[in-house]
Amino acid sequence: MSCTNPTCFFCIMKEPNLLIRRAGIKKCFKEIPSINEQERVLILSSLWNIAMTQPEDPEFPSLGIFKCMVSLLHKSINDKPWLLDGQNVYIPYYAAHIVGSYTMNRFEFAEKAVESGVILPLLDLMRGKMSWLEQRVAVRALGHLASYDSTFEAVAVYEEEVVKLAMGLASSCGEVVYNEFVALKDENKRVEYHKNLITRGAGGLEMENRKAEEWASQIQCWSLHLLNCFAIRGRSIDLICNKEFLKDLSSMWGGYVNHTSPAGVGMIRILCYTRVGRTRVSESKEVIESICNLSRSSDDWQYMGIDCLLLLLHDLNTRYKVLEIVSFYLFDLVELRKLGERSKLGQKITRALLIDFKNRKSRIKNPEVERRLKEIWVSKVDRNRREILMSDEKLEEKRVLVSLIKQAANHSFWLGEIETAVVKYTEGIKLCPTRLRKERIVLHSNRAQCYLLLNNPDAAISDTTRALSISNPANSHAKSLWRRSQAYYIKGMAKESLMDCLMFIKAFVTADKKKHAKIPYYAVHMIRKLMDSTWFFASAKSKLSNNCTSNLDASSSSDPGRSKEELTNDELLIRRAINENKHLMSGLYTILEEPVIRKVSQATRRKVYRYRRRKNTSMARSI
CATH class of the missing domain: 1.25.40.10 (Tetratricopeptide repeat domain)
Known part of the structure; x- marks a missing residue:
């Protein structure tokens, strides 16, 4: 059927005349907020798909797409009846995602977005004005804007709030997504538009849970990337080095796809490049042990853990705070030759451990640490000297x-x-x-x-x-x-x-x-x-189970006469799940x-x- 709407976006996109097409698209961007809601969502969905597949195409950014998205975001946040009308609830997600996609690789697009006023509505979404789904795309877009020197300061106007929000998201996203979505086994209790956006209309409960896990992980990664944009410039270090947040960082697994912020350890390494960061990290035994465990693992980020420990050892203000713990772990890595593109790591570790071993004024007082360092000296220095002179005949013997x-x-x-x-x-x-x-x-x-x-x-x-x-x-x-x-x-x-x-x-x-x-x-x-x-x-599942258990115990103590048969099905399922997940060792x-x-x-x-x-x-x- 032929379209009768002269301003139809999809018809304009097919226009062969470039000047007419560009004029039509520009006009359409101005009129999108006021057109029929069903058509509006279809257009936004199409723009989202184009932004994902062609993020470096300058056509839409030059014709006012960012101003259009800002207008839609403001209306979504400030006009609740409009948001809940029909399918408008999908619009803020698509709008923020489009902004993030176009600003991902091109600084000139990021500059246009900032000029159009995208930061304030994105910040509103990040504050939680809607849900975790919109927070995901908002923190992604703000992270891209903060990546460029030309647009960083526009984000840094709200520095303290942005940093605190990113820290909160990174720490709590797993718990929020689990409690508000994954833990709801009844499909009718899950927010319908969340399910539709996550699965694109395909897949049941298992697919929804898998995608929710992936998206929750992305919230954490993009939050760390946003924090990384501040930390790498030496900004808000004292704020990021919060004791509890450092503990959370040390347990965060997985990282940003382009390796600029590989999980929590990447963030810790950036902090360790600063004096304040090294001091705060060295004061937390849990964080040090976590980094040490990473350094003795086959994780892709093993070298990151080693880097952090070397930075702490080379700083005399933190060296003796961590040496007792660190020497125990690094002792096993002194013969490490190469990790990826990094060579002679074992030599670097040996030098860092033995910096002041022969110094009479050394502050090493722990006899166990001295024993380890002496063993490293004997095996890596004295023994090597002797073996260099060893003949082939003696070697074969x-x-x-x-x-x-x-x-x-x-x-x-x-x-x-x-x-x-x-x-x-x-x-x-x-x-x-x-x-x-x-x-x-x-x-x-x-x-x-x-x-x-x-x-x-x-x-x-x-x-x-x-x-x-x-x-x-x-x-x-x-x-x-x-x-x-x-x-x-x-x-x-x-x-x-x-x-x-x-x-x-x-x-x-x-x-x-x-x-x-x-x-x-x-x-x-x-x-x-x-x-x-x-x-x-x-972790979120464990917390929820513990809360449910404490509630069950409280209800049982208040009503001691309740028998097992009188417990509800939900309570029995929870108790069974807790028993099944106890840590059991097999042979x-x-x-x-x-x-x-x-x-x-x-x-x-x-x-x-x-x-x-x-x-x-x-x-x-x-x-």
């Missing part, structure tokens, strides 16, 4: 001796003499030259397996981290990844355990030459157990470094016997 010790340790392990195996692996590690990297990887990894069986996860994490630091590339030794994943699981560190498990699967599949490598069942089982703990809404899975040898060969027995006799003879001579 050491290799044979280490091999014999390893076989003896393996034999003890299979006999169930785990403590004895640990002693022998330790002996092999001390004797093994640093150049024999493969042998040392095996020794550390096998000793870690012993520590797992002895229920010493900390020692297992330390050994596997050393093995993974030596491996080339770093974090590629499959068995060490699996063992560290188990150790982290024992300690209840689900995020670190999951990352190692995923890296183990990647290493396992890569190492398998077959085209269709079968992922080990135990790794799949581990991931299934860890997914709930690492779910974006895990450890064992992956062996070498093939199982049920029967020790006669040749192996002779080698072990000769080694023991030689060792006893040398001990007798020394006595």
Whole structure:
């Protein structure tokens, strides 16, 4: 059917004459706020799609699209009856999204948007004048505007409020989205236009939950990006370094797509470039431990954690506040060669730890820290000097001796003499030259397996981290990844355990030459157990469950006569969910470094016997 509306946007878009088309679009932008609401939403939806697919096309920004969006946003925020009329409720979301898409890559578009007055209505949405859905697109758009030097100051006029709002969103978005949307199992209780925007009319409850998780994560990432725009310019550092917010930052996982603000640790690293930031970070033991755990993980942001620790160690005002904790973790990373494009990380870590080790005026008073630093000095300085002069013949002799010790340790392990195996692996590690990297990887990894069986996860994490630091590339030794994943699981560190498990699967599949490598069942089982703990809404779900439990306990105490049969179905479901999500440990899975040898060969027995006799003879001579 032919269109009879002379100002129809869709007909104007088909106009072949460029001048007539541009004039029609410009006129349409002025008239959009006053046209039929159904047609208006269709136009906004179409403009949203164009802005998403062609964000650098200058046509619409030059014809007044930003003024049109500002007008619609003001009307949506200030005229509630108009907003609730028909489909107008979709308009603020589309309008803010269009602004964010066009200002994403072009500073000249951002300047036009600021001139058109987009900041105030976006700030209103960010304040929560509507819902979390509009907050998502508002913080995205403001983050883009704050990215450019030419438009940053326009956002910074409201600096304190913007920073506080972004901090609040980053910390609470998971809880808000979960409580207001995901936790509502009854589809009729969920806001209809939220469901429509999230799924675009396709998909049921599962799809809605998946998209809600993705969008909640985006709120957090874009909020951090907005904060990053201030922090990177040295603005509002004292405000951002709030003690509670720093704790929240250290637990934020995932990051902005273009890596300019990789999760909470990216924000912490930027803060650590400032004196105030380093001081505040060093004062929080929880934050330091979180960064340390990241530095000993296979997370993509591992290097960020190491950077933060190095910055703290190089500052004499914070060095001695964190050295006791940091040295314990970095001790395992002194042989780390390369992470991505960053090389010689182990050398940088060694230098940072040993800055004042030989200084008589050193402020190191903790004997355990001194012991660690001395061990680093011996292994990285003294030992290296000696091994440089070692001949090839002597190196080969050491290799044979280490091999014999390893076989003896393996034999003890299979006999169930785990403590004895640990002693022998330790002996092999001390004797093994640093150049024999493969042998040392095996020794550390096998000793870690012993520590797992002895229920010493900390020692297992330390050994596997050393093995993974030596491996080339770093974090590629499959068995060490699996063992560290188990150790982290024992300690209840689900995020670190999951990352190692995923890296183990990647290493396992890569190492398998077959085209269709079968992922080990135990790794799949581990991931299934860890997914709930690492779910974006895990904390929000736990808080809601705890609140429900406390309410149930209060109601039970007020009415002690209520029996289990009298509880409502909802209460029973909540209690069942709480019981099902208790942290239960199943048995450890064992992956062996070498093939199982049920029967020790006669040749192996002779080698072990000769080694023991030689060792006893040398001990007798020394006595």
